[in-house]
Amino acid sequence: MSSIKQHVGTFAKKFVPSHRFLRTQESTIDRIHVIQTALDVQSIKVLNWNIAKKNYDKTWLQDFFNILEEYQPDLIFLQEFRLDVDADKVAELINMSWNFAPNFIDAHHQTYAGIFTAAKISPLKKRAIITKHYEPIIKTPKVSLMTEYPLSHHKDSLLTINSHLINFVNITKFKTQLHELEIALSTHQGPIIFAGDFNTWSRKRALLLYKVATRLGLMPVAFAPHQSNKIKRFLLSPPLDYIFYRGLNEQKTSAKVLEHINSSDHKPLLAEFSYINN
Template sequence: MLFFSNGCLIALEKNKFILILVMPNIQEHVNTLLTKFIPSYRFIRLQELTIDKTNSLQTEINSKSIKVLSWNIAKQNYNKTWLKDFSKMIETYQPNFIFLQEFSLKLEAKEWAKWLQMNWSFAPNFVDIHHQTYSGIFTASTINPINKKVIITKNYEPIVKTPKISLITEYLLSEQNTTLLTVNTHLINFVDLNKFKIQLNELEQVLSTHQGPLIFSGDFNTWSRKRAIILNQAITQLRLKPVIFAPDEKEKIKRFLLSPPLDHIFYRDISVKKASAKVLDQICSSDHKPLLAEFTYTNTQKN
């Protein structure tokens, strides 16, 4: 992972920071250098909004136990170690919802993980022609969504010139006259604060129309205090609350240097079950750690 700070290019590799260059026009030099290795035609946008797979016939989720797993997997889902970690988590925690960011899907193998007995939707934001893979957001659930919507940023991240994507899905809750809206997102990186704010504002406009329970989860790239403040403003406007992790758990969440956490789970009109919020620090197949939480909902619940 690369970061720019005070004219320096810093690489994060195996939890070690390596200073690569120090020069006044670092962004210009890095763009020129990397363009030689990442040609403009390598990444292309897609026409299809989602790739979907139905595996479960359930029609409702038990509103008294809504288990969530959120994880930036750093495109490791074809890695044998990652697959072992992932299958073990599914077996142990049995989540109702899985929100993965930086998910990869090979062009010739859309039938990924046939053993995963869940319904899933994959929203790609680009195709990598060189590696013949899709990349994007992956949402799995024990029931089919009744609605889904994909939001792709109009602004692109620099160098590779790719957008960021969010997948919004809506589900029926058991014995309740309401629906649960879930949002799996990956916020834009390496751009100015205004472009970061534009993506959040667009999500805020869509989410504000939903009146029932809501889960907003993913990698928010809040690696600076200013980004964290902008996110907090949007969350407050939407009347959302953050899942609170115990102090020793919170320290395990992915950060950059001394930054705020990058990964979050927010919610509204549901309750977090006591002691359910966990960060799985023993999982090392991605540089991000999986986040877990369990919620409950009753039709008399108020925020």
């Protein structure tokens, strides 16, 4: 994996200034499989999880490996993922193609935080979408990562966006990010998965998210009520984490919130889909 380490090193030299926290350009760090295949349209298993930067923690690692072994997801969407300059550790973490889009770089610790998307196949396209606005205190933006995958025996492709929506800002800035993501999704004619931590801790934020989803023809994955209550919230707020989809059949018996997992303050969300061929 020396090429990955070289890529990260080049990335750091290009983008790390003398001050500590830095907004990155729209760029990704990637590990791509050589063999190109396609997603099995009969079963597309998805894991969505805000891991609270715990991916170098032993407890989180054990939880993650157990999830991979038991549920074998085809697509993995992680938010608040850390990447050290030694990216070989990530390569050892997961034997899948992956794309990482940082929303900021900590120049002091030489670590990157952002969105991590992994898949059993390589993406046809990828694109990082960075917010125009910054969160306060450390003044960093939020990032979403758009990836597109081929579907077995079909001309259509699956578009995915792994998102972490902006927090601690007024509703106008939140709406601006949603609008940018809506534009990115609106040009795709095929199936879509829109997942992440949407920071919908108020009903106004949740309503804006659902309006965008409705305009795009997206539906949220339906979890059983007792499991839905375990999704991350603030007091009596709406959930923060969602998996939206369009043009896919949700296998409802496979939608799960892994409420026994405590290595992050967010619970992992699992869902399984099959492709609707209209």
